[in-house]
Amino acid sequence: MLNKLKISIRTKITLGYIVIILCLLASVIILNNQITSLQKERNYIIKNDSNIHALTNRIEKSILDMESNQRSFVVTGETSYLESYNESGEKWQYDFDELYQIVKNKLTKQKLNEIKATIEHWITTTGDPSIKLKKEKNNEALWELNKVDTGRKDMETVRDQFESLRSEVIVTMQAKVNELDKRNSIVTLTLFGILVFISVVAIIIASGISRSIVKTLTEVTRTIQEITASKSNQKGRIHVRTNDEINALAAATNELLDALERREWLQLNIAEIVTKYQGISAINKLAETFLSEIAKKTQSSLGAFYVRETTDNHIQFIKKAAFADTRDDVGIESFKLGQGLIGQCALEKKILIYNDIPEDFRLINTGLGKVSPKGIFIVPIIFENDVIAVVELATMTGFNKLQQQLVKQVIETFGLTINSILGRMEIVRLLNESRALTEELQAQSEELQAQSEELQLQTEELTMINEQLEERTKEAELKSRELEQAKKELEESAEQLLLNSNYKSEFLANMSHELRTPLNSILILSEMLAENSQNTLSEEEAEYAKVIHSSGGDLLALINDILDLSKVEAGKLDIYFGEMNMSEVPVQIEQTFAPVAMKKNLQFYISKDENVVDIFYTDEQRFQQILKNLLSNAFKFTKQGSVRLDIKQLREEQLTNNMKDVSADWLEIIVSDTGIGIPRDKHQLIFESFQQADGATIRKYGGTGLGLSICKELARLLGGWISLQSNEGQGSTFTLTIPSLPNGIEEQECLELAIHEVGATNELEELMEEQLLETQDFSQQEVEVFQGKNILIVDDDYRNIYALKNALEKRGMNILVAKDGIECLDIMQANDEIDLILMDIMMPNLDGYETMSIIRKQMEMTDLPIIALTAKAMKNDRDKTLEAGASDYISKPLNLDQLVSVLRVWLVSKGS
Incomplete structure (x- = not known):
């Protein structure tokens, strides 16, 4: 009965407080009565004492006034003194009567009577007789009276009597005060006793209530500690018998434990699934792995995985994998958007769950028979708002909410994985096609050479036996015609190969544009967010923005690596040889990699031999690129120990005959580490594209596998080579050997060199850095330069427009926007106050080249600064834009600081 009655902790505590x-x-009432009584008595004593002192003082003053007025009248005879004398006489009698009423002590009253007798004696013997004699002008009698001077003795007696009276009053009052102090002590002891009693009662009540509360709290705490000690393996819950807030706490704690178990289950299974498909590079393998894992986690009995494919602008989804597919008939082979439930799911981009399964649906085969499914789960996998894959699952038990949540969270990022693998497969396919065409052309060339040698031999034989072998001469002519035909076919194949190479170059340019265009807005906006200039973001959100910006930079580096490798393979990489100060190399490398070494707790050594020349002739940018790639790999694959960089100049006796023929200084740059090492059978493999020594399905160290391939090709273009010495588990040593070439590499010394544009932005970046250094102390001047300037942005990508508009408006500029060249010309016709144009190149309707040409030639605006912006990074882009009328050129993705520097330069030059 008591357990059913709910008595809350508040009620228990309140009842204790009430008692x-x-x-x-009760104690306050008792003590208040005692204190009130004491206070009244004390007040009475104080008041009575004050009245007695006041009245005695007034009586004494009145007597003294009478004496003073009596003497003054006797001396002067002025009647005004008589009036004062009489008034003082009335006052002392009135005050004396009042004092006599107040005094209760008999001894004190007796003293008062004595004082009164003394005063009356003075009045009758001195005061009144002297006044009477003065009125009668009896000076002789008055002289005799003053001579005797009995009044002085009476006055002295009055003063002594008053002092004695006051002392008596003080003694009486002190006795009463002492009595009150005793009573006050008794009250204090009584109060202390009551407080002790109340404290004991309070302790007893608090102890009872606390035992009631602490007992249940202890039980809850013990249960939580047992669950914590079991590391979530214990599934127990808290049980409380009391019907109060502790019971509610236990229920809430149990709900929390249930939620934590569900969350832990979700995180654990998501991590297991993601780990399984990491590192997979084939879509079929990815589909099989994902479907197998997701089916296990959701207890699905059937499953199918479909991937989107586009052929001649027709979209369909093709089955790539199936689960529990014993006869290869789980799910249809393909479907289109809107076709059936699964097609409707792909069309609407929504998850579909069905629990009412039709009777004719496919049965699930088990070892004992066939069972109808209880639930169907169709999930679209979305990437950039497009469905790129669909997964369909069926189960015999139905999908609970936890399983549904698991699937939804897994597919949130799975679309990115699928798209990445499809993109990588497409790149590999294109590279393989290019290599196949190259090999085919080489085979045809060899065949043609063999046929040419054979023809030459036959011609010589025909010359020798021309007369005897006329028929064989005709045969040779026939073969000659066949050879001519083969030559034509070979030329056609070469033209086709050249066309394919152009297609590949155009594809790389377009791919660069498509990837750099969204990267442009990502890098600009993430950089603005990371700066957090208005402190609108939390530290965590600002850190997210920094991670996004860093990831965008990594992606840009990957794009540049792929483009560099493709250009090297196509023979379109220009190498610019110039002076390089070797004494600055150790300092630059130290500044770049010392923080990396410190972060990974590695030793980093740099040494340069004294005989190394100060001025070395090579392409400094490509030299630095090789060196940084090798050092990055060394730090990447070294967990403990050290990384070392040694710069040496080869002595004459170390040079081979071929090296001596070059007539140049040779450097040997050695990068060694104590890392994981590379097996001997993979020394050549790691220099191939997209290859690493860690070539397992799930690669531990990540990376694209392009770095060493690019280093090898760049070293070759610099006239040198890279060698490797390494054993697995014993570290690695990469050696770069290159010559100093003041005049570059002569054509006859090279097997294959062609034109390449190093990068349209390299010179511009250097110029921007110089200008940035020169203007960093003039922030106020920058504000004046940008304030109120009208900038026209011409771009068909709303993301770039949004990023640039926000960045420039913050610096006080007025921004106008045009979506293509036609709209740009219309705005310029209506507005003649535009200070500068930011012109995108690749746009619909009217591209950037044509628009700039019209502005310069037809509209004759030759002084208006036009900055060309393009995401293409291929040959001659800078020259083409400048020929079309651009004042300057920047490649995407834009570096915000560089853009601001360029704007400052052109706006200042325009203003001057």
């Missing part, structure tokens, strides 16, 4: 308050109230 204590009642006890306190």
Whole structure:
């Protein structure tokens, strides 16, 4: 019965307080009565004492006034003194009567009577007789009276009597005060006793209530500690018998434990699934792995995985994998958007769950028979708002909410994985096609050479036996015609190969544009967010923005690596040889990699031999690129120990005959580490594209596998080579050997060199850095340069427009926007106050080249600064834009600081 009655902790505590308050109230009433009584008596004593002192003082003053007025009248005879004398006589009698009423002590009253007798004696023997004699002008009698001077003795007696009276009053009052102090001590002891009693009662009540509360809290705490000690393996819950807030706490704790178990289950299974498909590079393998894992986690009995494919602008989804597919008939082979439930799911981009399964649906085969499914789960996998894959699952038990949540969270990022693998497969396919065409052309060339040698031999034989072998001469002519035909076919194949190479170059340019265009807005906006200039973001959100910006930079580096490798393979990489100060190399490398070494707790050594020349002739940018790639790999694959960089100049006796023929200084740059090492059978493999020594399905160290391939090709273009010495588990040593070439590499010394544009932005970046250094102390001047300037942005990508508009408006510029060249010309016709144009190149309707040409030639605006912006990074882009009328050129993705520097330069030059 008591357990069913809910008595809350608040009620228990309140009842205890009520008992204590009642006890306190009773004690307060008792003590208040005692204190009130004491206070009244003390007030009476104080008041009575004050009145007695006041009245005695007034009586004494009145007597003294009478004496003074009596003497003054006797001396002067002025009647005004008589009036004062009489008034003082009335006052002392009135005050004396009042004092006599106040005094209760008999001894004190007796003293008062003596004082009164003394005063009356003075009046009758001195005061009144002297006044009477003065009125009668009896000076002789008055002289005799003053001579005797009995009044002085009476006055002295009055003063002594008053002092004695006051002392008596003080003694009486002190006795009463002492009595009150005794009573006050008794009250204090009584109060202390009551407080002790109330404290004991309060402790007893608090102890009872606390035992009631602490007992249940202890049980809850013990249960939580047992669950914590079991590391979530214990599934127990808290049980409380009391019907109060502790019971509610236990229920809430149990709900929390249930939620934590569900969350832990979700995180654990998501991590297991993601780990399984990491590192997979084939879509079929990815589909099989994902479907197998997701089916296990959701207890699915059937499953199918479909991937989107586009052929001649027709979209369909093709089955790539199936689960529990014993006869290869789980799910249809393909479907289109809107076709059936699964097609409707792909069309609407929504998850579909069905629990009412039709009777004719496919049965699930088990070892004992066939069972109808209880639930169907169709999930679209979305990437950039497009469905790129669909997964369909069926189960015999139905999908609970936890399983549904698991699937939804897994597919949130799975679309990115699928798209990445499809993109990588497409790149590999294109590379393989290019290599196949190259090999085919080489085979045809060899065949043609063999046929040419054979023809030459036959011609010589025909010359020798021309007369005897006329028929064989005709045969040779026939073969000659066949050879001519083969030559034509070979030329056609070469033209086709050249066309394919152009297609590949155009594809790389377009791919660069498509990837750099969204990267442009990502890098600009993420950089603005990371700066957090208005402190609108939390530290965590600002850190997210920094991670996004860093990831965008990594992606840009990957794009540049792929483009560099493709250009090297196509023979379109220009190498610019110039002076390089070797004394600055150790300092630059130290500044770049010392923080990396410190972060990974590695030793980093740099040494340069004294005989190394100060001025070395090579392409400094490509030299630095090789060196940084090798050092990055060394730090990447070294967990403990050290990384070392040694710069040496080869002595004459170390040079081979071929090296001596070059007539140049040779450097040997050695990068060694104590890392994981490379097996001997993979020394050549790691220099191939997209290859690493860690070539397992799930690669531990990540990376694209392009770095060493690019280093090898760049070293070759610099006239040198890279060698490797390494054993697995014993570290690696990469050696770069290159010559100093003041005049570059002569054509006859090279097997294959062609034109390449190093990068349209390299010179511009250097110029921007110089200008940035020169203007960093003039922030106020920058504000004046940008303030109120009208900038026209011409771009068909709303993301770039949004990023640039926000960045430039913050610096006080007025921004106008045009979506293509036609709209740009219309705005310029209507507005003649535009200070500068940011012109995108690849746009619909009217591209950037044509628009700039019209502005310069037809509209004759030759002084208006036009900055060309393009995401293409291929040959001659800078020259083409400048020929079309651009004032300057920047490649995407834009570096915000560089853009601001360029704007400052052109706006200042325009203003001057």
